[in-house]
Amino acid sequence: MRHYLPGMISILPLLLLACRGAPPPPARPPDLVLVVVDTLRADHLSLYGHPRATSPNLDAVGTEAVVFERALSHAGWTLPAMASILTGRLPSEHQATRDPTDPLRFNRMDPQIPTMASLLADQGYRTAAWVNNTYMAPEFALNKGFEVYDYEGSGAYDGRSAAATVQAALAWLAASDQPAFAFVHIMEPHYPYLPPPHLQRRFTGPGEPPVDLLFFSPAELSTTARWTKSFTPEQRAWIERLYDEEILAADESIGDLVAGLQSQGRWDHTVLAVTTDHGEELWDHGAFEHGHALYGELIRVPLVLRAPDLPARRVQHLVDHADLFQTLLAMADATAPAEAHGTDLRGILDPDRAVLSEDCLYGPPRVALTQGDQRLIVNLDTRVANLFRLDQGAQGDAKVLDDALANQLAPALLEAMTQQRGDLMLRTPAARTAPLTPQAIEQLRSLGYLSGE
Ligand SMILES: [Zn+2]
Numbered sequence: 001m002r003h004y005l006p007g008m009i010s011i012l013p014l015l016l017l018a019c020r021g022a023p024p025p026p027a028r029p030p031d032l033v034l035v036v037v038d039t040l041r042a043d044h045l046s047l048y049g050h051p052r053a054t055s056p057n058l059d060a061v062g063t064e065a066v067v068f069e070r071a072l073s074h075a076g077w078t079l080p081a082m083a084s085i086l087t088g089r090l091p092s093e094h095q096a097t098r099d100p101t102d103p104l105r106f107n108r109m110d111p112q113i114p115t116m117a118s119l120l121a122d123q124g125y126r127t128a129a130w131v132n133n134t135y136m137a138p139e140f141a142l143n144k145g146f147e148v149y150d151y152e153g154s155g156a157y158d159g160r161s162a163a164a165t166v167q168a169a170l171a172w173l174a175a176s177d178q179p180a181f182a183f184v185h186i187m188e189p190h191y192p193y194l195p196p197p198h199l200q201r202r203f204t205g206p207g208e209p210p211v212d213l214l215f216f217s218p219a220e221l222s223t224t225a226r227w228t229k230s231f232t233p234e235q236r237a238w239i240e241r242l243y244d245e246e247i248l249a250a251d252e253s254i255g256d257l258v259a260g261l262q263s264q265g266r267w268d269h270t271v272l273a274v275t276t277d278h279g280e281e282l283w284d285h286g287a288f289e290h291g292h293a294l295y296g297e298l299i300r301v302p303l304v305l306r307a308p309d310l311p312a313r314r315v316q317h318l319v320d321h322a323d324l325f326q327t328l329l330a331m332a333d334a335t336a337p338a339e340a341h342g343t344d345l346r347g348i349l350d351p352d353r354a355v356l357s358e359d360c361l362y363g364p365p366r367v368a369l370t371q372g373d374q375r376l377i378v379n380l381d382t383r384v385a386n387l388f389r390l391d392q393g394a395q396g397d398a399k400v401l402d403d404a405l406a407n408q409l410a411p412a413l414l415e416a417m418t419q420q421r422g423d424l425m426l427r428t429p430a431a432r433t434a435p436l437t438p439q440a441i442e443q444l445r446s447l448g449y450l451s452g453e
Pocket of ligand 1: 038039077078079133277278
Protein backbone atom coordinates (compact mmCIF):
# COMPACT_ATOMS: atom_id res chain seq x y z
CA MET A 1 0.00 0.00 0.00
CA ARG A 2 1.45 3.41 -0.97
CA HIS A 3 1.06 6.44 1.32
CA TYR A 4 1.50 9.95 -0.07
CA LEU A 5 2.50 12.67 2.37
CA PRO A 6 0.93 16.12 2.00
CA GLY A 7 4.38 17.60 1.34
CA MET A 8 4.91 15.30 -1.66
CA ILE A 9 3.35 17.81 -4.06
CA SER A 10 5.91 20.53 -3.29
CA ILE A 11 8.99 18.29 -3.73
CA LEU A 12 7.70 16.57 -6.87
CA PRO A 13 9.41 19.00 -9.34
CA LEU A 14 12.75 18.40 -7.61
CA LEU A 15 12.32 14.66 -7.90
CA LEU A 16 11.46 14.99 -11.57
CA LEU A 17 14.57 17.10 -12.15
CA ALA A 18 16.75 14.58 -10.35
CA CYS A 19 15.39 11.74 -12.47
CA ARG A 20 15.70 13.50 -15.82
CA GLY A 21 18.15 11.80 -18.13
CA ALA A 22 18.02 8.50 -16.21
CA PRO A 23 14.65 6.88 -16.87
CA PRO A 24 13.84 4.16 -14.36
CA PRO A 25 14.25 0.62 -15.68
CA PRO A 26 10.99 -1.02 -16.77
CA ALA A 27 9.33 -2.93 -13.97
CA ARG A 28 10.04 -6.62 -14.12
CA PRO A 29 6.91 -8.59 -15.03
CA PRO A 30 5.67 -10.69 -12.12
CA ASP A 31 6.27 -14.39 -11.78
CA LEU A 32 3.04 -16.31 -12.29
CA VAL A 33 2.32 -19.44 -10.29
CA LEU A 34 -0.90 -21.21 -11.24
CA VAL A 35 -1.93 -24.04 -8.94
CA VAL A 36 -4.69 -26.36 -10.15
CA VAL A 37 -5.80 -28.83 -7.49
CA ASP A 38 -7.65 -31.65 -9.25
CA THR A 39 -11.25 -32.43 -8.21
CA LEU A 40 -11.57 -29.74 -5.53
CA ARG A 41 -15.06 -28.76 -4.41
CA ALA A 42 -15.15 -25.10 -3.38
CA ASP A 43 -17.71 -25.80 -0.66
CA HIS A 44 -15.38 -28.35 0.97
CA LEU A 45 -12.78 -25.67 1.71
CA SER A 46 -12.89 -23.80 5.00
CA LEU A 47 -12.00 -20.80 2.81
CA TYR A 48 -15.55 -21.04 1.50
CA GLY A 49 -17.21 -21.82 4.81
CA HIS A 50 -16.81 -25.61 5.14
CA PRO A 51 -17.18 -26.48 8.83
CA ARG A 52 -14.04 -28.69 8.89
CA ALA A 53 -10.68 -26.86 8.74
CA THR A 54 -9.64 -28.36 5.40
CA SER A 55 -7.71 -25.39 4.01
CA PRO A 56 -5.79 -23.49 6.73
CA ASN A 57 -3.02 -22.47 4.32
CA LEU A 58 -5.37 -21.35 1.57
CA ASP A 59 -7.43 -19.51 4.20
CA ALA A 60 -4.27 -17.55 5.08
CA VAL A 61 -3.56 -16.76 1.40
CA GLY A 62 -7.19 -15.68 1.12
CA THR A 63 -6.69 -12.93 3.68
CA GLU A 64 -4.38 -11.16 1.20
CA ALA A 65 -6.08 -12.22 -2.04
CA VAL A 66 -9.13 -11.73 -4.19
CA VAL A 67 -11.44 -14.66 -3.44
CA PHE A 68 -14.11 -15.34 -6.04
CA GLU A 69 -17.23 -16.81 -4.45
CA ARG A 70 -18.99 -17.75 -7.69
CA ALA A 71 -16.40 -19.09 -10.13
CA LEU A 72 -17.16 -21.78 -12.71
CA SER A 73 -15.26 -24.26 -14.87
CA HIS A 74 -16.12 -24.69 -18.53
CA ALA A 75 -16.33 -28.49 -18.15
CA GLY A 76 -16.94 -31.18 -15.55
CA TRP A 77 -13.90 -33.41 -16.11
CA THR A 78 -10.17 -33.02 -16.47
CA LEU A 79 -9.21 -32.98 -20.15
CA PRO A 80 -11.58 -30.31 -21.52
CA ALA A 81 -11.54 -28.27 -18.29
CA MET A 82 -7.72 -28.07 -18.22
CA ALA A 83 -7.59 -27.18 -21.91
CA SER A 84 -10.04 -24.33 -21.25
CA ILE A 85 -7.92 -23.02 -18.36
CA LEU A 86 -4.88 -23.00 -20.64
CA THR A 87 -6.56 -21.52 -23.74
CA GLY A 88 -9.55 -19.44 -22.62
CA ARG A 89 -11.62 -21.37 -25.17
CA LEU A 90 -14.72 -23.53 -24.74
CA PRO A 91 -14.46 -27.34 -25.00
CA SER A 92 -16.37 -27.36 -28.31
CA GLU A 93 -13.70 -24.99 -29.64
CA HIS A 94 -10.43 -26.54 -28.43
CA GLN A 95 -11.91 -30.06 -28.80
CA ALA A 96 -9.72 -31.77 -26.23
CA THR A 97 -12.30 -34.40 -25.32
CA ARG A 98 -13.51 -37.96 -25.65
CA ASP A 99 -14.94 -39.14 -28.94
CA PRO A 100 -18.69 -39.51 -28.31
CA THR A 101 -18.80 -42.49 -30.67
CA ASP A 102 -15.80 -44.40 -29.31
CA PRO A 103 -15.07 -44.50 -25.55
CA LEU A 104 -11.51 -45.67 -26.22
CA ARG A 105 -10.65 -42.69 -28.43
CA PHE A 106 -9.69 -39.29 -27.08
CA ASN A 107 -8.95 -36.15 -29.01
CA ARG A 108 -5.96 -33.92 -28.54
CA MET A 109 -6.33 -30.16 -28.31
CA ASP A 110 -6.39 -28.11 -31.50
CA PRO A 111 -2.67 -27.38 -31.99
CA GLN A 112 -3.43 -24.07 -33.73
CA ILE A 113 -4.80 -22.50 -30.55
CA PRO A 114 -2.27 -20.45 -28.56
CA THR A 115 -1.97 -21.43 -24.89
CA MET A 116 -1.23 -19.41 -21.80
CA ALA A 117 2.24 -20.96 -21.83
CA SER A 118 2.97 -20.23 -25.50
CA LEU A 119 1.77 -16.63 -25.14
CA LEU A 120 3.87 -16.10 -22.01
CA ALA A 121 6.90 -17.71 -23.66
CA ASP A 122 6.51 -15.23 -26.53
CA GLN A 123 6.60 -12.53 -23.86
CA GLY A 124 9.99 -13.73 -22.58
CA TYR A 125 8.75 -15.92 -19.73
CA ARG A 126 10.37 -19.17 -18.71
CA THR A 127 7.53 -21.71 -18.62
CA ALA A 128 7.24 -25.01 -16.77
CA ALA A 129 4.50 -27.43 -15.70
CA TRP A 130 4.28 -30.31 -13.23
CA VAL A 131 1.22 -32.40 -13.99
CA ASN A 132 0.02 -35.71 -12.58
CA ASN A 133 -3.25 -36.61 -14.31
CA THR A 134 -3.13 -39.02 -17.25
CA TYR A 135 -5.55 -36.72 -19.10
CA MET A 136 -2.68 -34.23 -19.14
CA ALA A 137 -0.27 -36.55 -20.94
CA PRO A 138 1.72 -34.71 -23.64
CA GLU A 139 -0.26 -36.69 -26.25
CA PHE A 140 -3.24 -34.43 -25.53
CA ALA A 141 -1.16 -31.39 -26.56
CA LEU A 142 -1.75 -29.41 -23.35
CA ASN A 143 2.06 -29.11 -23.15
CA LYS A 144 2.11 -26.49 -25.92
CA GLY A 145 4.39 -23.58 -24.95
CA PHE A 146 5.94 -25.21 -21.89
CA GLU A 147 9.72 -25.31 -21.97
CA VAL A 148 9.57 -27.93 -19.20
CA TYR A 149 6.56 -30.28 -19.09
CA ASP A 150 7.15 -32.65 -16.20
CA TYR A 151 4.35 -35.19 -16.57
CA GLU A 152 3.74 -38.23 -14.37
CA GLY A 153 0.47 -40.04 -15.04
CA SER A 154 -1.47 -41.50 -12.13
CA GLY A 155 -3.20 -44.84 -11.80
CA ALA A 156 -5.54 -45.82 -8.99
CA TYR A 157 -2.74 -46.53 -6.53
CA ASP A 158 0.29 -44.65 -7.77
CA GLY A 159 1.21 -41.12 -8.72
CA ARG A 160 3.39 -38.23 -7.63
CA SER A 161 2.37 -36.64 -4.34
CA ALA A 162 1.48 -32.98 -3.91
CA ALA A 163 4.54 -32.60 -1.65
CA ALA A 164 6.92 -33.96 -4.32
CA THR A 165 5.23 -31.90 -7.04
CA VAL A 166 5.63 -28.66 -5.10
CA GLN A 167 9.28 -29.40 -4.28
CA ALA A 168 10.00 -29.99 -7.98
CA ALA A 169 8.35 -26.68 -8.89
CA LEU A 170 10.27 -24.80 -6.18
CA ALA A 171 13.58 -26.27 -7.36
CA TRP A 172 12.89 -25.06 -10.90
CA LEU A 173 11.83 -21.62 -9.69
CA ALA A 174 14.98 -21.31 -7.59
CA ALA A 175 17.03 -21.76 -10.77
CA SER A 176 14.93 -19.36 -12.89
CA ASP A 177 15.85 -15.70 -12.78
CA GLN A 178 13.74 -14.52 -15.72
CA PRO A 179 10.03 -13.89 -15.23
CA ALA A 180 8.67 -17.38 -14.71
CA PHE A 181 5.34 -19.11 -15.27
CA ALA A 182 4.92 -22.24 -13.14
CA PHE A 183 1.86 -24.43 -13.63
CA VAL A 184 1.53 -26.75 -10.64
CA HIS A 185 -1.04 -29.54 -10.80
CA ILE A 186 -1.90 -31.37 -7.58
CA MET A 187 -3.68 -34.69 -7.95
CA GLU A 188 -4.52 -35.38 -4.29
CA PRO A 189 -8.28 -34.92 -3.87
CA HIS A 190 -8.91 -37.04 -6.97
CA TYR A 191 -10.16 -40.47 -5.97
CA PRO A 192 -9.25 -43.05 -4.78
CA TYR A 193 -9.12 -41.12 -1.54
CA LEU A 194 -5.86 -42.18 0.06
CA PRO A 195 -4.62 -39.38 2.33
CA PRO A 196 -0.95 -39.49 3.41
CA PRO A 197 -0.38 -41.39 6.67
CA HIS A 198 0.19 -38.31 8.83
CA LEU A 199 -3.23 -36.90 7.86
CA GLN A 200 -5.24 -40.11 8.06
CA ARG A 201 -8.00 -40.07 10.69
CA ARG A 202 -7.77 -36.27 10.98
CA PHE A 203 -11.44 -35.99 10.01
CA THR A 204 -12.53 -39.63 9.83
CA GLY A 205 -11.54 -40.17 13.46
CA PRO A 206 -10.65 -43.42 15.25
CA GLY A 207 -12.58 -46.64 14.99
CA GLU A 208 -13.37 -49.12 12.28
CA PRO A 209 -14.10 -47.51 8.86
CA PRO A 210 -17.74 -48.10 7.96
CA VAL A 211 -16.76 -48.73 4.34
CA ASP A 212 -14.80 -51.77 3.25
CA LEU A 213 -11.66 -50.51 1.56
CA LEU A 214 -12.46 -52.89 -1.29
CA PHE A 215 -14.56 -49.92 -2.32
CA PHE A 216 -11.35 -48.80 -3.93
CA SER A 217 -10.67 -51.95 -5.93
CA PRO A 218 -10.44 -51.47 -9.71
CA ALA A 219 -13.58 -53.54 -10.25
CA GLU A 220 -15.56 -51.27 -7.93
CA LEU A 221 -14.14 -48.19 -9.58
CA SER A 222 -15.82 -49.00 -12.88
CA THR A 223 -18.34 -46.32 -13.70
CA THR A 224 -21.28 -48.68 -13.50
CA ALA A 225 -20.27 -49.91 -10.05
CA ARG A 226 -19.70 -46.44 -8.74
CA TRP A 227 -23.11 -45.29 -9.82
CA THR A 228 -25.09 -48.25 -8.68
CA LYS A 229 -23.35 -49.05 -5.41
CA SER A 230 -25.47 -47.92 -2.54
CA PHE A 231 -24.05 -46.51 0.65
CA THR A 232 -25.64 -45.82 4.00
CA PRO A 233 -25.71 -42.19 5.20
CA GLU A 234 -22.99 -43.11 7.70
CA GLN A 235 -20.77 -44.53 4.95
CA ARG A 236 -21.29 -41.49 2.75
CA ALA A 237 -20.40 -39.16 5.61
CA TRP A 238 -17.22 -41.15 6.24
CA ILE A 239 -16.22 -41.01 2.55
CA GLU A 240 -16.77 -37.24 2.55
CA ARG A 241 -14.47 -36.92 5.54
CA LEU A 242 -11.85 -39.03 3.78
CA TYR A 243 -12.12 -36.71 0.78
CA ASP A 244 -11.55 -33.79 3.14
CA GLU A 245 -8.34 -35.40 4.42
CA GLU A 246 -7.11 -35.44 0.82
CA ILE A 247 -7.94 -31.74 0.54
CA LEU A 248 -5.89 -31.15 3.68
CA ALA A 249 -2.91 -32.82 1.99
CA ALA A 250 -3.27 -30.54 -1.03
CA ASP A 251 -3.59 -27.52 1.23
CA GLU A 252 -0.49 -28.50 3.19
CA SER A 253 1.49 -28.43 -0.06
CA ILE A 254 0.08 -25.03 -0.96
CA GLY A 255 1.47 -23.88 2.39
CA ASP A 256 4.85 -25.37 1.47
CA LEU A 257 4.71 -23.60 -1.89
CA VAL A 258 4.01 -20.21 -0.34
CA ALA A 259 6.75 -20.72 2.28
CA GLY A 260 9.17 -21.73 -0.49
CA LEU A 261 8.33 -18.67 -2.59
CA GLN A 262 8.84 -16.48 0.47
CA SER A 263 12.17 -18.05 1.40
CA GLN A 264 13.36 -17.62 -2.20
CA GLY A 265 12.54 -13.91 -1.92
CA ARG A 266 10.00 -14.16 -4.77
CA TRP A 267 6.74 -13.58 -2.89
CA ASP A 268 6.74 -9.79 -3.42
CA HIS A 269 6.78 -10.15 -7.19
CA THR A 270 4.73 -13.32 -7.56
CA VAL A 271 1.13 -13.68 -8.64
CA LEU A 272 -0.39 -16.83 -7.13
CA ALA A 273 -3.64 -18.20 -8.55
CA VAL A 274 -5.30 -21.29 -7.09
CA THR A 275 -8.23 -23.13 -8.63
CA THR A 276 -9.36 -26.61 -9.69
CA ASP A 277 -10.35 -28.16 -13.00
CA HIS A 278 -13.74 -29.40 -11.65
CA GLY A 279 -15.47 -30.49 -8.48
CA GLU A 280 -16.76 -33.84 -7.26
CA GLU A 281 -20.26 -35.18 -6.79
CA LEU A 282 -20.76 -36.69 -3.36
CA TRP A 283 -24.32 -37.91 -3.98
CA ASP A 284 -25.69 -34.35 -4.26
CA HIS A 285 -27.81 -35.53 -7.19
CA GLY A 286 -27.59 -39.23 -6.43
CA ALA A 287 -24.20 -40.05 -8.01
CA PHE A 288 -20.55 -40.14 -7.10
CA GLU A 289 -17.34 -38.79 -8.65
CA HIS A 290 -17.23 -36.60 -11.76
CA GLY A 291 -17.47 -36.54 -15.56
CA HIS A 292 -21.14 -37.50 -15.69
CA ALA A 293 -22.99 -34.17 -15.25
CA LEU A 294 -22.75 -30.38 -15.16
CA TYR A 295 -24.31 -29.64 -11.78
CA GLY A 296 -22.87 -27.05 -9.44
CA GLU A 297 -20.92 -29.52 -7.31
CA LEU A 298 -19.02 -30.38 -10.53
CA ILE A 299 -18.54 -27.03 -12.26
CA ARG A 300 -18.29 -24.59 -9.35
CA VAL A 301 -14.60 -24.02 -8.59
CA PRO A 302 -12.56 -22.22 -5.96
CA LEU A 303 -10.67 -19.26 -7.41
CA VAL A 304 -8.11 -17.32 -5.39
CA LEU A 305 -5.97 -14.63 -6.97
CA ARG A 306 -3.15 -13.17 -4.91
CA ALA A 307 -0.93 -10.42 -6.32
CA PRO A 308 1.25 -7.96 -4.42
CA ASP A 309 -0.66 -4.93 -5.74
CA LEU A 310 -4.17 -6.39 -5.59
CA PRO A 311 -6.24 -5.45 -2.51
CA ALA A 312 -7.84 -8.38 -0.71
CA ARG A 313 -11.58 -8.75 -1.18
CA ARG A 314 -14.38 -11.21 -1.80
CA VAL A 315 -16.13 -11.03 -5.16
CA GLN A 316 -19.71 -12.19 -5.69
CA HIS A 317 -19.85 -11.75 -9.48
CA LEU A 318 -20.07 -14.83 -11.65
CA VAL A 319 -16.64 -15.48 -13.23
CA ASP A 320 -14.97 -18.39 -15.04
CA HIS A 321 -11.69 -19.95 -16.08
CA ALA A 322 -11.51 -17.92 -19.30
CA ASP A 323 -11.40 -14.84 -17.05
CA LEU A 324 -8.46 -16.36 -15.21
CA PHE A 325 -6.72 -16.92 -18.57
CA GLN A 326 -7.26 -13.28 -19.56
CA THR A 327 -6.17 -11.96 -16.17
CA LEU A 328 -2.88 -13.84 -15.91
CA LEU A 329 -1.94 -12.83 -19.45
CA ALA A 330 -2.82 -9.19 -18.76
CA MET A 331 -0.71 -9.23 -15.60
CA ALA A 332 2.24 -10.27 -17.79
CA ASP A 333 1.40 -7.59 -20.39
CA ALA A 334 0.70 -10.36 -22.89
CA THR A 335 -2.18 -10.02 -25.34
CA ALA A 336 -4.84 -12.73 -25.41
CA PRO A 337 -6.05 -13.91 -28.84
CA ALA A 338 -9.28 -12.27 -30.02
CA GLU A 339 -11.02 -15.67 -30.10
CA ALA A 340 -10.44 -16.28 -26.38
CA HIS A 341 -13.34 -15.73 -24.01
CA GLY A 342 -13.29 -13.96 -20.67
CA THR A 343 -12.30 -10.63 -19.21
CA ASP A 344 -9.54 -9.25 -16.96
CA LEU A 345 -10.79 -9.88 -13.42
CA ARG A 346 -9.13 -6.67 -12.20
CA GLY A 347 -11.57 -4.58 -14.26
CA ILE A 348 -15.27 -3.87 -13.89
CA LEU A 349 -17.20 -7.13 -13.83
CA ASP A 350 -20.54 -7.66 -15.57
CA PRO A 351 -23.33 -8.38 -13.04
CA ASP A 352 -25.34 -10.16 -15.75
CA ARG A 353 -22.52 -12.42 -16.85
CA ALA A 354 -23.55 -15.80 -18.31
CA VAL A 355 -21.05 -18.70 -18.17
CA LEU A 356 -21.16 -21.70 -20.49
CA SER A 357 -20.01 -25.17 -19.41
CA GLU A 358 -20.13 -28.27 -21.61
CA ASP A 359 -18.72 -31.71 -22.30
CA CYS A 360 -19.19 -34.87 -20.25
CA LEU A 361 -16.99 -37.94 -20.10
CA TYR A 362 -19.99 -40.24 -19.81
CA GLY A 363 -23.59 -40.21 -20.89
CA PRO A 364 -25.32 -37.90 -23.34
CA PRO A 365 -23.64 -34.65 -24.42
CA ARG A 366 -24.83 -31.70 -22.35
CA VAL A 367 -24.39 -27.93 -22.26
CA ALA A 368 -25.06 -25.72 -19.23
CA LEU A 369 -25.49 -21.98 -19.01
CA THR A 370 -25.33 -20.25 -15.64
CA GLN A 371 -26.62 -16.72 -15.13
CA GLY A 372 -27.74 -15.03 -11.93
CA ASP A 373 -29.33 -17.69 -9.76
CA GLN A 374 -30.36 -19.91 -12.68
CA ARG A 375 -28.74 -22.73 -14.60
CA LEU A 376 -30.15 -24.24 -17.78
CA ILE A 377 -28.83 -27.68 -18.75
CA VAL A 378 -29.60 -28.98 -22.25
CA ASN A 379 -29.21 -32.59 -23.37
CA LEU A 380 -28.01 -32.25 -26.97
CA ASP A 381 -29.22 -35.75 -27.86
CA THR A 382 -32.80 -35.49 -26.67
CA ARG A 383 -33.00 -31.65 -26.94
CA VAL A 384 -34.59 -31.63 -23.48
CA ALA A 385 -33.73 -28.63 -21.30
CA ASN A 386 -33.99 -28.44 -17.51
CA LEU A 387 -33.90 -25.32 -15.40
CA PHE A 388 -32.26 -25.23 -11.98
CA ARG A 389 -32.24 -22.70 -9.17
CA LEU A 390 -28.85 -22.03 -7.55
CA ASP A 391 -27.76 -21.13 -4.08
CA GLN A 392 -25.55 -18.18 -3.22
CA GLY A 393 -22.35 -19.85 -4.37
CA ALA A 394 -23.85 -20.77 -7.77
CA GLN A 395 -23.55 -24.37 -6.69
CA GLY A 396 -26.60 -26.10 -5.27
CA ASP A 397 -28.96 -26.99 -8.11
CA ALA A 398 -32.59 -27.53 -7.23
CA LYS A 399 -34.70 -28.31 -10.26
CA VAL A 400 -37.38 -25.73 -11.04
CA LEU A 401 -40.51 -27.84 -10.98
CA ASP A 402 -42.90 -25.09 -11.92
CA ASP A 403 -43.30 -25.60 -15.69
CA ALA A 404 -44.81 -22.19 -16.27
CA LEU A 405 -41.90 -20.49 -14.54
CA ALA A 406 -39.37 -22.67 -16.38
CA ASN A 407 -40.99 -21.85 -19.71
CA GLN A 408 -40.87 -18.19 -18.85
CA LEU A 409 -37.20 -18.13 -17.84
CA ALA A 410 -35.63 -20.67 -20.20
CA PRO A 411 -35.82 -18.82 -23.56
CA ALA A 412 -33.44 -16.02 -22.50
CA LEU A 413 -30.92 -18.55 -21.18
CA LEU A 414 -31.25 -20.62 -24.35
CA GLU A 415 -30.60 -17.51 -26.39
CA ALA A 416 -27.46 -16.66 -24.38
CA MET A 417 -26.28 -20.26 -24.69
CA THR A 418 -26.69 -20.24 -28.47
CA GLN A 419 -24.94 -16.90 -28.70
CA GLN A 420 -21.87 -18.12 -26.78
CA ARG A 421 -21.57 -21.49 -28.45
CA GLY A 422 -22.66 -20.47 -31.94
CA ASP A 423 -25.33 -23.20 -32.07
CA LEU A 424 -26.71 -26.06 -30.01
CA MET A 425 -25.62 -28.82 -32.37
CA LEU A 426 -23.63 -31.86 -31.31
CA ARG A 427 -20.21 -31.42 -32.86
CA THR A 428 -18.08 -34.32 -33.91
CA PRO A 429 -14.51 -33.40 -32.96
CA ALA A 430 -12.02 -33.05 -35.79
CA ALA A 431 -10.00 -36.24 -36.21
CA ARG A 432 -7.04 -35.61 -33.94
CA THR A 433 -6.74 -38.85 -32.00
CA ALA A 434 -4.35 -38.59 -29.07
CA PRO A 435 -1.82 -41.45 -29.57
CA LEU A 436 -1.93 -42.75 -26.00
CA THR A 437 0.82 -45.02 -24.73
CA PRO A 438 -0.09 -48.48 -23.35
CA GLN A 439 0.86 -47.16 -19.89
CA ALA A 440 -1.56 -44.21 -20.16
CA ILE A 441 -4.34 -46.54 -21.31
CA GLU A 442 -3.64 -48.82 -18.34
CA GLN A 443 -3.73 -45.88 -15.91
CA LEU A 444 -7.09 -44.69 -17.28
CA ARG A 445 -8.43 -48.22 -17.13
CA SER A 446 -7.30 -48.60 -13.50
CA LEU A 447 -9.34 -45.49 -12.65
CA GLY A 448 -12.41 -46.97 -14.31
CA TYR A 449 -12.39 -44.37 -17.09
CA LEU A 450 -12.44 -46.74 -20.06
CA SER A 451 -15.45 -48.76 -19.11
CA GLY A 452 -17.66 -47.19 -21.75
CA GLU A 453 -20.96 -45.88 -20.48
ZN1 LIG B 1 -9.67 -33.50 -12.92
